Amino acid sequence: MFDLEKEFLYDLNKEVKTGTTVMAVTFKDGVIIAADSRTSSGSYAVNRVTDKLTPVHDQIYCLRSGSAADTQIISSYVSYYTNMFSIEEGSQPTVKKAAHMFREFLYQNKQYLHAAIICAGWDPIDGGSVYSLPLGGSIVKQPFATGGSGSTYLYGYCDMNFKENMTEEEAEKFVTYGITEAIARDGGSGGIVRKAIIDKNGVRRKTVYGNKLKKFWEK
Amino acid sequence: MSGIGTGYDLYPTTFSPDGRIFQVEYAHKAVENSSTAIGLCCKDGVVFGVEKIILSKMLVEGTNRRVFSVGEHIGIATAGLTADGRRIVQNARQEAKNYENFTSDIIPIHVLTERLSIYVQVFTLYNYIRPFGCSLMIGSYDEEKGPSLYCIEPDSVALGFYGCAIGKGKQEAKTEISKLKLSEMTCKDAVKEIAKILIKTVHDETKEKEMELEMSWICKETKGKHKLVPKKLIEEAVEWVKGQENEED
Numbered sequence: 005m006f007d008l009e010k011e012f013l014y015d016l017n018k019e020v021k022t023g024t025t026v027m028a029v030t031f032k033d034g035v036i037i038a039a040d041s042r043t044s045s046g047s048y049a050v051n052r053v054t055d056k057l058t059p060v061h062d063q064i065y066c067l068r069s070g071s072a073a074d075t076q077i078i079s080s081y082v083s084y085y086t087n088m089f090s091i092e093e094g095s096q097p098t099v100k101k102a103a104h105m106f107r108e109f110l111y112q113n114k115q116y117l118h119a120a121i122i123c124a125g126w127d128p129i130d131g132g133s134v135y136s137l138p139l140g141g142s143i144v145k146q147p148f149a150t151g152g153s154g155s156t157y158l159y160g161y162c163d164m165n166f167k168e169n170m171t172e173e174e175a176e177k178f179v180t181y182g183i184t185e186a187i188a189r190d191g192g193s194g195g196i197v198r199k200a201i202i203d204k205n206g207v208r209r210k211t212v213y214g215n216k217l218k219k220f221w222e223k
Numbered sequence: 224m225s226g227i228g229t230g231y232d233l234y235p236t237t238f239s240p241d242g243r244i245f246q247v248e249y250a251h252k253a254v255e256n257s258s259t260a261i262g263l264c265c266k267d268g269v270v271f272g273v274e275k276i277i278l279s280k281m282l283v284e285g286t287n288r289r290v291f292s293v294g295e296h297i298g299i300a301t302a303g304l305t306a307d308g309r310r311i312v313q314n315a316r317q318e319a320k321n322y323e324n325f326t327s328d329i330i331p332i333h334v335l336t337e338r339l340s341i342y343v344q345v346f347t348l349y350n351y352i353r354p355f356g357c358s359l360m361i362g363s364y365d366e367e368k369g370p371s372l373y374c375i376e377p378d379s380v381a382l383g384f385y386g387c388a389i390g391k392g393k394q395e396a397k398t399e400i401s402k403l404k405l406s407e408m409t410c411k412d413a414v415k416e417i418a419k420i421l422i423k424t425v426h427d428e429t430k431e432k433e434m435e436l437e438m439s440w441i442c443k444e445t446k447g448k449h450k451l452v453p454k455k456l457i458e459e460a461v462e463w464v465k466g467q468e469n470e471e472d
Contacts, residue, residue: 089326092334104327 023192025154026056026067027182028124029166030147031175034132034203035124037065038179040154040187041195043072052195057209061086063202064102064125069152070139074119078109099125103135103143111141122149126202154186154193161185172201176210184217234350246354247347250377253356254303258434259390259425260289261417262300262360263400264370268410268442269362270452271300272417274392274426275435290439290451294319296329296363298441298449302390303357303377311359314342332363336373336381344379354378358389363449364441392425399424410442414452418460419467436461 026039039056042049058066058076060083068075082105086097103123110119124134136149148166150158161182170178176199183197197212231237232245239245260273273289290300291312299315301308318338322330339359347354354377361373374389375381385405388396399420408416418436426434438452 085325092337093331094333098328101326101328105325108325 023190024056024069024152025158025183025186025190025193026069026122026151027158027179028067028122028134028149029175029179030132030134031170031172033172034126034201035134036172036175036179036199036201037067037122037124038183038197038199039067040183040193041198042193044192049194054195055198057198057200059083060102060123061090061097061125063127063207064097064099064123065200065202065207066106067122067124067151068119070119071117074117075121078106078119078121081109082106096127098127098129099123099133099135100130103137106137107141107143110137114141120151122151124202126204128204132203150182152193154190157186157189158182176201180212181218185220187217188220188222235347235354236350244347247378250354250356254358254377254389255391257302257390259388259392259396259421260300260302260360261388261396261400261420262362262372262374262384263386263413263417264372264384264405265408265410265413265442266406268364268440268444269298269370269372270410270413270417270440270442271298271360271362271438272421273300273437274421275437276431277433277435284435289437292449293335294323294329295448296441297332297335298362298439300360301357305357307355308357308359311339311343311355311357315339332361332371332373336361336375340375340379340381343375343377347379360387360389362441364443364447366447395424396420410440410444411456414438414440414456415460415463418457419464422461422464423468
């Protein structure tokens, strides 16, 4: 028998998670990061225009997946420390530094957290870098990274289509189509595609609205 | 017994009428009683030299260290109460390690200096803990930024130097250092020059007991790591100084 309370209303009391798709890819001049815009609480979309591209420093961003509360608080801690250090040292922080700070927080508090982060950006020492920090608190530097519930649908796509040293256009297409595909296949992802291009000149943000998303095989 | 600061010099929490904190100034005196230490920024690195008075023939050579490593890339030379110096070095090592754990980067020397300076300053604020009775020279070498040398005094003032001396003979040493062309000198040359200043200018053979030279460097040759200068080089430097003496006679 269908019990309204059990089946449907229970969902509304679940923790707010960003069932998500996020991607970051390095290209010739820097990195491009992209994400969908759905924050869900069970089957209710709490926010359909979420901005999951969170700035940590001028040219360092992080992509958040997992518990919205956990990832928000950690990214504000890391943002605080990177700002403090860059003032103390008088130089721009490297993406490596920010990523390793994320790792410290995620690993030391792993019992309490459900958070996975992709830290990506540009710095004058290493150029564009992407660091993947999955659930347990490990850190891996990668040429591209995907995260969130929708990322499972993108492993094949990424392996087939990624090339080193892409141009900005190629890289933009790579991430846009990736997120679009994940939105189509993953129930936890949806809405619009938000992108940011980070290179030596700074950050340029772009959005692709729902009706402009390319339609892949659909009947 | 009346002295300069009578009445205003009991605690660091009291200013004198002319705006001085006598306890901190007395801490400087503790540094001035100790044997001299010199630090030089050369073309390709930083060299430290310390004049160590041998208190007893029973002491093992190399004991009673006055230069310390912090991380691998920073060296600290102390003058004054050695125990106080060791305490600050412990703190420096803690700071360096925490920084590295948190950010996966080695701590830049000017950040470490700033933090040590703040640490030393805290002890000049209260009446139940005394200021540190030691000065420190902190040095490091980086391929891109070149050599760096800072000196922290008991009043926590930290200044950057090309060449610096602390301790009993610092005035004479500083005069000699100002005659050197540091930007053109290599570390190997600096070892000789420091030996010369410490043995001839600063150390008084008639008044004091024998001395031992403790020298360390951070340079291109050591790949940016703080190491003790090899014993052979120190011996060669001492020979060279003796040769110079004979020439002058």
